[in-house]
Amino acid sequence: MSTAGAALVVAFVVLAVLASVVAPHAPDDPVGQRLTAPQRAYPLGTDEFGRDILSRLIFGSRISLWVGVVAVAIGLVGGASVGLVSGYVGGRLDMLLMRVVDVMFSIPPIILAITLTGVLGPGLTNATVAIGLVYLPTFARVARGPVLAVVGREYVEAARAAGGGATRVLSLHVLPNVMAPLIVQTTLALSTAILAEATLSFLGLGIQPPEPSWGTMLGTGRKYMELAPWVAIFPGAAVMLLVLGFNLLGDGLRDVLDPRLRP
């Protein structure tokens, strides 16, 4: 399964990188009549402005991938560090950090994202940062849970008592146990970041036109479901495939890493 996932992801990455070469038209050029059905000239049809949907999808992969990777990177790096440190050190630091995390959690993510994009302004970068910040607490929690569970176990106590340095204990015992949930969470986050961008665009706060974000295409395409379903179906399929790709990849990775989780 993971190979299928990897293949999907790689395919989109290649498309994204080679977009200008592969796409038949520019993404914001109204080259045809509006809302034409798929045909030879426009394999996936044209949208409400007469732009070629295939080209927009190809260029859109750049945006989706960028949003996913950067947002998750922000969340992962920031959140996991907090979670690891907090769980390992424990005590008052743990309480404090987790309360801060909980406070961030207590504000519904969509509301946080909306308010953040409101403060930062709509647009690609700001939406990405907003999504990343919203993920931070999740990664912190996910990193901390397994750390706690491991830290309570005898062999770790033994290692600590035997005078093992923090780094040693962390890398030998804690890290491997934390890897799997973090990887799972990362691939989950990668996929949901793309979905989050679509939702923000649906609410009108995401990518600006005429940039070809899949999310915006989906959001506006809903209006034409009965008259010209291809306008929404293809972006929807694209989102689904990319997200599926990440998820399959994540699942596969998790299985592969499994044996190493043995203490």
Next chain:
Amino acid sequence: MTLYVAARLSLVIPMFLGSTLIIFVLMRLLPGDVVDQLMGLEGSLSAEARASLRQLLGLDAPLPLQYLKWLGDLVRLELGVSLRSSLPVREMLVQRVPVTIELAVLAVLLSMVIAVPLGIVSALFRNRAIDFTARLFGLLGLSMPVFWLATLLILGGASFLHWLPPVIYAPFWQAPLQNLKQMAFPTLALALSLVAVVMRMTRSSMLEVLEQDYIQTARAKGAAEPTVVLRHALKNALIPVVTVVGVQFGYLLGGSVVVEQIFGLPGLGFMLLNAIYQRDYPVVQGAVVFVALFFILVNLVVDLVYGVLDPRIRYGSA
């Protein structure tokens, strides 16, 4: 155990204050205010009139003072009135919160009913056909944006089932059947998007737990497989799942915005979204305060359940 509970409870207040501060600051950081909204694009008001309106609404005092005043009101359970409709915020919350909670509870329950058994089966029959099918099913639900799912449900319901949920909302205690009919599609849309998350967590957690020493020990001792699974493995496997479910529930309290908008449910999320656009500070602050409180409570419950499921955490490193 009581120490643990007491320790957890004592943190409620500082956490609460933290959330209030964050939301207050964020809202004030938003450019434009309610007076700009009132004017819209066509009203005309002199600068003095705007200033006096701001004063009337209490928006001209220095921010820390406004914050403290609001906190003071909060303590007396005074949530103020909407700057736009002048309805008391408390009343608005009382009207709308039950809708969202009902939706969140139903969605979480439905997702668990589907996902936990699927996750266990997936873990037990790992890498077999049933595992793949279950995971694919979950992933499909996860890979679509919720608003997309919702749209498909409406279209599908209208075209194939020739059925649509009733338009006017009825609370459960007034008209249970109508209420459930209204909740059907929104719950389904939300639950389907949650299934994969819960199922994956159940599966990976089960897998992890099944590899543990004590499981091998139980097997070696000759315990029957169902006992092994249900008595020993499941309890521990559920720990991360509980966290995930708790997180999802909290997420749903505000995250149901999209579903509420599409299905026209008079819930908290939709009110919050509009209040943010309108810069209706008392409504936003009141609503978020409520959600924060609720979330803190949910957290508490989750942590307590954690304690029940895993004794080691009860007496953790704290």
Next chain:
Amino acid sequence: MDTKLTRRQALQIGAAGAALLAAPRAGRAQARPKSGGHLIAAQEIDPISLDNHKTSNYSSVQGVEHIVESLTQYDDKLNVLPALAESWKTPDPVTYVFSLRKGVTWHDGSELTADDVVAWWDRISDPATAAPYKGWFVAIDRVQAVDKHTVRMSLKNPFGPLLASFAALRGSAIIPRSLAQERKDLGARAIGTGPFKLSRFVPYDHLHYVKNDKYWDKTLPHVNELTFKVMVEEDARVAALRAGQIHYAYLTGEGAARLKDDRNVTVMRSPKAFVTIHVMNSTRKPFTDKRVRQAISMAVDRQEVLQKAVFGEGTLSGPVPTGHTDWFIPVDKLPYKQDIARAKQLLAEAGYPNGFETTIKASPQYPEFVNASVVLQSQLKKIGVNAKIIQLEWGQFTKETFSQRPADYDMKVTAWTFYPDPHHYLYNWWHSKSPSNQDFKNAELDATLDRAMASTDRDERKRLYFQAQQILLDEAPQIIWYTGNNIEAVRSEVKGYVQSYTGRRLAFKRTWLEG
């Protein structure tokens, strides 16, 4: 100057009044209205507040127009008719004496008197109310109750648009003096004299009204209950209409197209006053130069925007929207011929032979604004103008482009809704003394508009407003795209509904349900 009502005015009132009292038109042969029933309508934007004196959003008027009334009202043809004022006299150009209808009761039972009208004036004038549309009534100097049913209004200067301004219901709703004097916010309470009483207002969800049995027009309304359910999603409105869950919905072109084969639903369309425009900031380079503005106006293709922003659902328009009685310049006389060569020439003359960079501010709150901006952007490329679209959240957008001083924008997209008189389209937006205008100034326009405002001779006003429109078309501080179509869909059970150019549901009180 004629000091009494002109013959034309009297004839208009008489004819329209008679038409009003006649059987309601249903478009078919004499159908007798049936009493009773519950009309459920979809409302696409939340009304937010029902306080007519304090709110500026149109959806608020739509939410409250069935509950409150003013001195005058509109009929379907935009004629100004008596409402709470039965008749009026103008002994001199700056005095209006209104005779109020007798025996009109408020929803709470008390009787309408002249003091209520005085209370309206006090509330609007009070700075604490901060009435956004106070400017429409700035010509009024004093309002006095002469006796229980007579009100005397003294104006500071002759003001032609006065009567129509009442009918437009922007801040002109008459409410019981006890409420008006409370000086509290009436966002969720609405008591009026209208055909329906407010029974429930749940913000962001729905409004529920019940029939006013004591309405002064004994033949109206017909239905017993009226519900406005807030349905933001067009998908939901279309689906609900099909399923018969709602009787009425406002739709876009796409929505209407989905319903065109449905035999149970009738789609009505006619022009309304909702004009999408792009405004160029005439106080900022390069738009300070008239040639640049003219070049842009000449380079664009308005039909393309009409097609792509609203599916062709609209008509081209001049500075006074097409369809507004007879105040507008006919479409075929509008100077909108596209001439890219000449546009480039003008730009070169102004010193920009290679075009320039600029920005367009829009808000995704109104997708048609964004769509129009996208098309404009691609059109401007043809003359070398590179426009970047900046999308702002609504609150920030109104602040930056409209309310802050000085406003911060190069080009912005906005709209005009229904205003009762060309004065509001031209004076409020383009006169240098108008508080809503900080970005444009033209002395000749100012002078013309001043004369038109002071005149009460309709023919003279029409002539002057036509002149003013020509000046604006020449100065081109804006690109006027189109005035949209009012597309409303009703189920076949709904009878007697007629569209209004104002975009309001004036006809709901004359509507009834069959079957």
